[in-house]
Amino acid sequence: xxxxxxxxxxxxxxxxxxxxxxxxxxxxxxxxxxxxxxxxxxxxxxxxxxxxxxxxxxxxxxxxxxxxxxxxxxxxxxxxxxxxxxxxxxxxxxxxxxxxxxxxxxxxxxxxxxxxxxxxxxxxxxxxx
Amino acid sequence: xxxxxxxxxxxxxxxxxxxxxxxxxxxxxxxxxxxxxxxxxxxxxxxxxxxxxxxxxxxxxxxxxxxxxxxxxxxxxxxxxxxxxxxxxxxxxxxxxxxxxxxxxxxxxxxxxxxxxxxxxxxxxxxxx
DNA sequence: CCTTGACCTTCCCGTTGCTGGAACCCCCAT
DNA sequence: ATGGGGGTTCCAGCAACGGGAAGGTCAAGG
Numbered sequence: 001x002x003x004x005x006x007x008x009x010x011x012x013x014x015x016x017x018x019x020x021x022x023x024x025x026x027x028x029x030x031x032x033x034x035x036x037x038x039x040x041x042x043x044x045x046x047x048x049x050x051x052x053x054x055x056x057x058x059x060x061x062x063x064x065x066x067x068x069x070x071x072x073x074x075x076x077x078x079x080x081x082x083x084x085x086x087x088x089x090x091x092x093x094x095x096x097x098x099x100x101x102x103x104x105x106x107x108x109x110x111x112x113x114x115x116x117x118x119x120x121x122x123x124x125x126x127x128x129x
Numbered sequence: 130x131x132x133x134x135x136x137x138x139x140x141x142x143x144x145x146x147x148x149x150x151x152x153x154x155x156x157x158x159x160x161x162x163x164x165x166x167x168x169x170x171x172x173x174x175x176x177x178x179x180x181x182x183x184x185x186x187x188x189x190x191x192x193x194x195x196x197x198x199x200x201x202x203x204x205x206x207x208x209x210x211x212x213x214x215x216x217x218x219x220x221x222x223x224x225x226x227x228x229x230x231x232x233x234x235x236x237x238x239x240x241x242x243x244x245x246x247x248x249x250x251x252x253x254x255x256x257x258x
Numbered sequence: 259c260c261t262t263g264a265c266c267t268t269c270c271c272g273t274t275g276c277t278g279g280a281a282c283c284c285c286c287a288t
Numbered sequence: 289a290t291g292g293g294g295g296t297t298c299c300a301g302c303a304a305c306g307g308g309a310a311g312g313t314c315a316a317g318g
Contacts, residue, residue: 002294002295003294003295003296004293004294004295013276013277014295015276015277015278016275016276016277018296018297019275019276019277023275033283033284033285033295033296034283034284034295034296034297035284035294035295035296036295036296044255047255047256048254048255051253051254051257052254053275055229055232055233055254056226056229058274058275059274059275065251065254068248068251069251069254069255072246073246074246074248075243075244075245075246076240076241076242076243076244076245076246076247076248076250076251077242077243077244079240079248079250079251080237080240080242080248080250081242083233083236083237083240083250084237086233087230087233087234087237090226090229090230090233091230093222093226094223094226094227094230097185097219097222097223097226098223100184100185100219101216101219101220101223103184104184104185104212104215104216104219105216107212108209108212108213108216111205111208111209111212112205112209113205113206113209113210114204114205114206115204115205115206116204116205117201117202117203117204117205118205119197119203119205119208119209121205121208121209121212122194122197122198122205122208124180125177125180125181125184125194125198126173126176126177126198127176128180131265131266132265132266133264133265133266142305142306143266144305144306144307145304145305145306147267147268148304148305148306152304162266162267162312162313162314163266163267163268163312163313164265164266164267164313165266165267182304187303187304188303188304
């Protein structure tokens with residue numbers, strides 16, 4: 001399989017796949033002409049990576065998860081630990097964003113948004129309530 | 130005012146303040162010795178920037194908001210437009226994160242997290258339900 | 259007067275996870 | 289032979305800074 005087909009079948013851009021090889025997440029073979037020769041197992045890994053990334057895992061998380069995935073004798077507690085830590089991080093982000101949203105939507109509600117120069121949003125940025 | 134004092138009074142790291150000058154958000158004067166000489170107005174701007182950044186506005190947003198802030202005759206609708214667009218972006222992020230959180234917390238709940246090798250989290254990354 | 263230590267300066271590299279582009283090679287069909 | 293659509297490498301850049309080196313400056317203390 002060339003990179004184009006793998007890209008198509010994994011849903012990842014070719015650039016991303018090359019990058020993943022660069023940082024050692026995958027190690028495709030090479031044809032005589034220098035083209036990357038992907039095995040089915042490479043494709044599986046790439047799909048795995050795509051799903052993990054879509055869940056917001058960092059590349060380093062992915063590296064660890066991939067290693068655990070390959071390690072048939074691993075304990076599921078390891079995986080669960082990574083996932084739980086990630087869950088906490090996600091929750092923190094959500095809370096932060098919700099706070100931002102509340103503050104800002106309050107300001108937007110206060111703002112007439114017409115052609116007058118008086119703007120409560122700017123006032124608040126100037127000195128918070 | 131030297132950068133240390135401004136840093137203290139604005140709550141922004143000195144590095145960040147220098148960066149903001151670099152990209153043209155502020156333009157402090159200079160003393161004979163080359164030290165930056167900040168006016169009160171620079172401090173006000175930096176506080177403004179700090180608050181806007183804390184609300185998640187991008188640097189480009191901040192640049193626009195700062196210009197509107199300085200423009201005494203501006204219409205508040207301009208500000209409101211920027212803020213509303215930002216609100217939408219925040220909401221999108223929140224929704225994405227909530228989806229991630231739901232998916233992942235379901236997986237974590239399914240995972241025994243013990244020393245057995247069978248792990249539903251990895252299974253799901255392998256091939257989604 | 260000299261030193262010490264806290265401050266300030268510029269500059270350059272590293273971060274995260276890619277993305278775009280240039281310059282080049284390869285293969286197949288016309 | 290030529291054209292188009294693969295592929296390859298490397299280099300640069302995004303956001304928004306942070307770390308750290310190498311050096312200039314200033315005020316206080318011995």
